[in-house]
Amino acid sequence: MADTATSSSSSGGGQDRGPRRDSRSGGAREGGGGRKFFRRKKVCKFCVEKIDSINYKDVRLLSGFVAERGKIVPRRLTGVCTPHQRRLSEAIKQARNIALLPFAARF
Amino acid sequence: MQQRTYEVMFIVRPDLVDEEIDKLVSTMESHATNAGAVVKNIEKMGKRRLAYLVRRFSDGFYILLTLEADGKAIHEVERRLRVSEPVIKFLTVRIDEEQKRLDKIKQLRSTKVKRSTAEPAPAPTPEAVAPAATA
Structure with missing residues (x-):
């Protein structure tokens, strides 16, 4: 199958x-x-909501694309398109450098 | 040298009093202007929790400077930040290219909206003509 x-x-x-x-x-x-379950069609949040700027200061937006441990969530899970994922990862990395987001969340 | 727009964000240690922070910001501003930069905006983003420990501090004051400067001036500002003791972390980001891109998108959007509003008006006329031609 x-x-x-x-x-x-x-x-x-x-x-x-x-x-x-x-x-x-x-x-x-x-x-x-x-399959038995129906998988929802994933669309790029940034394309749909027409979010032009992905800024490193916007922690609330970025934290939605960061896993619990602080990892960047891959495109295949979030459905973000390639150009936006590129900008997103750039912004997340900038935010990490200024301590807005963790490199690795401590447990 | 070419003038570019930069954002300098820096974190000041949390055990400083407000007056000391103001003083530090004003000295940084004067350093920047002396280096040949134009300070466009100063934003105090307030006390925030840090995502990880920086010099054993778990929170800090975030301050954002928007500068119009060339590379040399930015280098000087960064050096000042590195030397000054209460600044625990800083980040410089160039924003003029991004701003240019955003302006372009905005313009594109506005022209698209205009076109879509302009199109429905001439569209009905051929339909109105067509029945008349058949009749």
Whole structure:
């Protein structure tokens, strides 16, 4: 089952390479049909809400994309698009340097 | 040298009194202006909890300077910050490119809105003409 899922998703990605979101939505739909649970289609928060600036001072925004231990959450989990993830990680790293966000949360 | 916009954020140790912080900020401002920078804005962001220990302090006063300066002036300001004892951490970020990008996006958005509002007005006219032509 896993094999069929991966093969179909890869073929889908090959068909519509141009519009990036199309290939992703295709993957999500296929995941909903193939398995019991329905996975919600992930969209880039910054594209949808039209957040232009990802600033290192905006701790409340950035902390949503940082895991419990202080790690940057990968794109595949948050659904952020590549250009925004690049800016986001830059901002998180700047915020870490000025002690607004932790490098590693202590336990 | 080219003038650029920078943001210098620095953290002052928490055991200072307000007056001392004000004094430090004003001296930093004078240092910056002496180095050839134009201080555009000073923002005291208040006392905040640090995400990790810095020189055994768990919180500090955040101060944000917005400067219009060249590289040399920024270098001088950074040196002053490094030397001054109550400053426990600082970060300089260049913001003019980002600002340029944001302005561009803003402009693009405004033109798009204009186009979308302008389009519906001429659109109905061909429809109005078409039935007349068939009839």
